[in-house]
Amino acid sequence: MxxxxxxxxxxxxxxxxxxxxxxxxxxxxxxxxxxxxxxxxxxxxxxxxxxxxxxxxxxxxxxxxxxxxxxxxxxxxxxxxxIKTPIAKHDTWAEAAPSEHILNRFTQAVMENVRLTLGHIDPDDFDQACALMADEKRHLYIVGGRITHTLAEYMFLHMQVIRRNLTQVQSSANTWPHYLLNAQEGDVFLIFDVRRYENNTLKLADMARERGARIILMTDQWRSPIHQIAEVCFCNRIVAPSAWDSMATALLLLETMISAVQTLNWGETRERVEELEGMFDQTKLFRKFT
CATH class of the missing domain: 1.10.10.10 (Winged helix-like DNA-binding domain superfamily/Winged helix DNA-binding domain)
Structure with missing residues (x-):
């Protein structure tokens, strides 16, 4: 295979x-x-x-x-x-690499990842996940791992503008128990975990579930062990002609989620954006040309 x-x-x-x-x-x-x-x-x-x-x-x-x-x-x-390491993944692709330019080969792989991923996503599951993340009565915890913390940070930055009551959690075991201490039944954990799945992240998910939290999992086509306790699981195709996996499909899904949650909360989101823009004007963070 x-x-x-x-x-x-x-x-x-x-x-x-x-x-x-x-x-x-x-x-x-x-x-x-x-x-x-x-x-x-x-x-x-x-x-x-x-x-x-x-x-x-x-x-x-x-x-x-x-x-x-x-x-x-x-x-x-x-x-x-x-369980392939970056070197093993590189060698697998290098042995069968066609002669076309890497731009084309990588793009084709990502497009195939997107096609296969979207073909297996149930729209009802997607809507359920977005509704959970949009519900400000539930504290939203966003958890990333060694590589996926960049995706978690991207999601957290946008959710900060869209809604209140959220926390970004690092999966390091010496920090996340402090965040978990505040988790209550019905809170939502958006967790990222891709292959070479991290033991810390699995333990965090287990303990969050024990506290009655609702888990949304962003993983790969092989599925993190967390999928067994997740309420909604999104399996993103990640393979690419590289020593590293591609997060392009996961990012596409995240940006779609951001759009959906923003729409669900648009009344409050618009007020928050206007207030934030006022702060930017006061701090002169961005240049203005008019």
Missing amino acids: TEVEKTISDRIHDMLDSFTRAERQLALSVLENYPASGLGPLTALAKDAEVSVPTVARMVQKLGFNGYPEFQAGIRDELSAQ
Whole structure:
């Protein structure tokens, strides 16, 4: 399996409606603890899902595999892709790099990422996430990781203008417990976590969920372990011909969210923008040409 292909969980989601009742029961069982659920013996998977062994064989074939061993090999390939270092990712792309200019190759990869990502986003989930972030009765916590803290900062900067009652949280374990101390039931955590998932971020999410918080997760196509407790999960395609992953799709989704939340809160947002512009005028932060 190459990185630009759909993950096995994507295929299962795509085919849910076409499965028989037993196959659907099996599929949901696989997704509940994916990918670990598909790494054990075939008989164990059938027993956990309370279906027959032939049901497992039929569903695997419908997913495009010749048998259960090939299905497991596909999952192992996905796991290998998840933990690739920047050097390994660079070597993978370099070996198969076409002769076209990097501008074209990178752009094509990003456009494919956008297409596949948007194809798997439920508009109702998107609307639910935006409604949660727009609700000023809920404190909004925005959490980024080692790389994704830049996306978190970008989102926080815009949300500061749009609404009150929000906090940016660093995922470092020596700081976030202080923020979590104030979290209450119904508060919202927007969490960023992409491959090479961070243990600190997972622990933060677990503890926030225990306090009754609602979690919105921005992750990649392999899905951070946080997806199991997230209320809404957005799986962004991140692969690109580079030693590093591309955050272009995540940024597109964030900017769309900013627009949606701004619209939901426009009355107050407009007042806040006008007040902020007045402050800018007083501080002479920006040049004016008129």
